[in-house]
Amino acid sequence: EADIYQTPRYLVIGTGKKITLECSQTMGHDKMYWYQQDPGMELHLIHYSYGVNSTEKGDLSSESTVSRIRTEHFPLTLESARPSHTSQYLCASSAYATNEKLFFGSGTQLSVL
């Protein structure tokens, strides 16, 4: 059983608000990722980290930012939410070696009005 947690599960907010999506894992994984997924579409990588103080942008342009101050914690922040940010956000982690399985959290469904 994977131990990776995302909060909140659902979030409805107004345009212009600052939000932080939380992601924590208790498996000691070095690699952590944020994906964005729209209904019926493939996952798109928006941010990833290989360890503490390491963050990179993924292949999908995003106005969000991330931080990795502790191994277990990888929060994603939107400074000013817009309706175009409405989507499901999935956090994942894996061990550092090649050919390691990817473990996902349950996701945060974000709706920006």
Place this chain on the structure above:
Amino acid sequence: KQEVTQIPAALSVPEGENLVLNCSFTDSAIYNLQWFRQDPGKGLTSLLLIQSSQREQTSGRLNASLDKSSGRSTLYIAASQPGDSATYLCAADSGGGADGLTFGKGTHLIIQP
């Protein structure tokens, strides 16, 4: 750039049938191929990971095969059950960092009781 295609996009079969889900990828230089299951509104659960040097992996009623030369992987589900209803996604890992993982759009599977 790696592209991953899953056919069919949706499939509905009676309970008890054996079925095959298909995944194709354009770049055969992959480290591994993972199959995931996603329940509605949830994150992904890793089912099987096939390394590039392997031909297949089995877990219970699931069997995944990999043919790198033809750029194909199949997920075989034996004796399907209503609880198998979900969306099944495959992802090819082309290496080169976290953005080396490319997901398909998934096959939405419904098992009729």
